[in-house]
Amino acid sequence: MISKQHIINRFISYVTIDTESDPESNTTPSSEKQWDLANKLAKELKDIGLEEVTIDENAYIMATLPSNIEEDVPTIGFISHFDTSPDFTGANVKPQIIENYDGKDIILNAAENIVLSPDYFEDLKLYKGQTLITTDGTTLLGADDKAGITEIVSAMEYLVQHPEIKHGKIRVGFTPDEEIGRGAHKFDVSKFGADWAYTMDGSEIGELEYENFNAAGAVVTIKGKIVHPGYAKGRMINSMYIAQEFINSLPRLETPEHTSGREGFFHLHTIKGDVEETQLHYIIRDHDKEHFEARKEVMKKLASEINAQRQQEVIEVTIKDQYYNMREKVEPVMHIVDIAEEAMKALNIKPIIKPIRGGTDGSQLSFMGLPCPNIFAGGHNFHGRYEYVPVESMISAAKVIIKIAQLIPTKKF
Template identity: 45%
Template sequence: MNQFNFTVTERFLRYVTIDTQSDPESPTCPSTEKQKNLGRILVQELLDLGIADAHLDEHGYVYATIPANTDKADVPVICFCSHMDTSPDCSGEGVKPIIHHNYQGQDLVLPDDNTQVLKAKNHPELCKQIGNDIITASGTTLLGADNKAGVAEIMDACYQLVNHPEIKHGTIKILFTPDEEIGRGVDKVNLQKLGAFAAYTIDGETAGNMENETFSADGARLTINGVSAHPGFAKGQMQSAIKIAAQMVAALPYELSPEGTEAMQGFVHPVGISGHVEQATIDFIIRDFDTALLQQHAQSIRQIAERVLQQFPGATYSLDVKEQYRNMKQILDQHPQIVEYGMEAINRAGMQAKLCSIRGGTDGSRLSFMGVPTPNIFAGEHAFHGRQEWVSVQDMQKAVQTILHLCTIWEERS
């Protein structure tokens, strides 16, 4: 497959200039209409390839089908999925991608803000990229490799499949989703239309890595009801919900925080706080690989709230916990061939496949529990959600090769 004319870089450079930032405060789907701008471009490119059913639905999802070109009738339908939105954590408007050719280990100073410097000591994965071509933004925005690298890789794989009929495959489904970054990536997906036995999200980090395990996740809102009084006459009466909330956040143990945990350790993380004297709310995300521990972490929040409120006898609290997603390993372990074929495809693409866990979630976390088992394959994206985000051209090309090998393996094994 090295003889192919890869188009992934050109596609990626186009896609990242389109602002697709999602908005967690918006109730709509997609949360921002501008996500459809990229969706329309992808649909037109798919139609131009001859993929006749490509379309964008009213919710901002792109669907497409590449028909089977094999005589075998029993090849399972597989899907490749990436998300079009970028993180609300950093601006995605006016992205100016830069290719740093033939990287040799030097510091990469981003020209629009020279305080933004990519150093190998801070980005150790750069040490594996000597001689490769590194793509960054210009220093004032994120790049959008998360997950437009995956989008570009899937699109290039579509191009290769259409133009190289010698690659035998079953029916291939393509799915591009909105709002993954705000946890709603598959809220409105039409599973009947998708019709896939298994899927692969192309949304991982290091080349060669495959992820079959994610966090299980809950969201929690702690509501504090204080006692309001006129501040001029508040002595002995006012019990400010704002100050109570601040004490509760300060009481969270470091060893249960994102910055104090690693590997397979879970955490409780306050992500938002708002309110006034009479009432304040704290929004948390709760994460752990062991689903049973989520209840324990929620109980830790309750215990802190009750301990703090001992100082404020007139105040009360409530905690509302909602399920977000669950560890996809519970489902993938029931279908071991899905992961095995992914690992083999990575090896065939010339890398040493490595099976990993991800301290986060993907669209595949929820798709797996919706009946479409979906592990995650590398896209090559690094330092996502920030202005030092980067990806290498060569890693994106390896991801395209991995997708093509996966198509071949499912056809061979049927």
């Protein structure tokens, strides 16, 4: 089937290229360095034999594997993103390969005493005896979502090399800036031309998702007044204290570290401030649309109450929606989920159908007219130093792509 070493080599060639996206930038891609991998991928798609390979002025990549059957069947797509999260550095990634994992602690970095332990990360226990790729403890790995890219490219290469496997037309798409919520913003759905697609952007082997958070970003700006501290009584307004009041007034247990499943949250991820001005950057998440809207109102109402108490406008909340729950767009075409589930079962992979506690390009693409469930890519502990991916999971994901391609001609639409 697909060579284990081939998968490893391809994945490492991707993750050692720094593609961290930049939320402060207004360009697309948001960081110039994303072009390094984008150009490499465009060339590689041509080299493996795909057709209609394009890369546009915003680094969106598309390619085609032509149909090798006579009958007319739906065109499907597979999509992944090549940027990595700005939450943790993606520069100078030094992957470590752990052969035949023994189920014990993995020393990522002895000098800094950084340990990847199954006592804390219990999912590790699922992969005893397998080959893991980890970080060296000083960077993220980039399996989110370079594992997905590895799987798509490897599956397409295999299908090119094995024309005896019958399939319809397949489109491939790679995007920048997914990690900062802009991965689908300039994706040309019409040009892509697929009836539906799958993002390869999930985690644990078997994950199959068509429900995600509704998402918004909130910026809370608090204005203070600086006065010499020796003469400040009755005059100084310390914006940081007001910020503290705002933070403590939100529900204490509705944060990421206290929620799971379909429970939503408020997540404070950045604070910048001094006496004169403090900014709080939040993300708001909820699977339920009504609860999502209510969360936004809670923040606005809290700001109004603080302003009323102080009898002046000291706090302002600006909220911008980012993406919505794709479930309402996928449920009317549930056969696309059923096909992915059937493919997994045919490969003896147990489907894990659950809501995404996050978002993918697929959530936005679904609202742009391209229904797009999400399939596992295999990585764990995204966005940090403890990220890892089992090689066997990447091989399994590539096999799922191939099996979906095989199943399409067998269906009636």
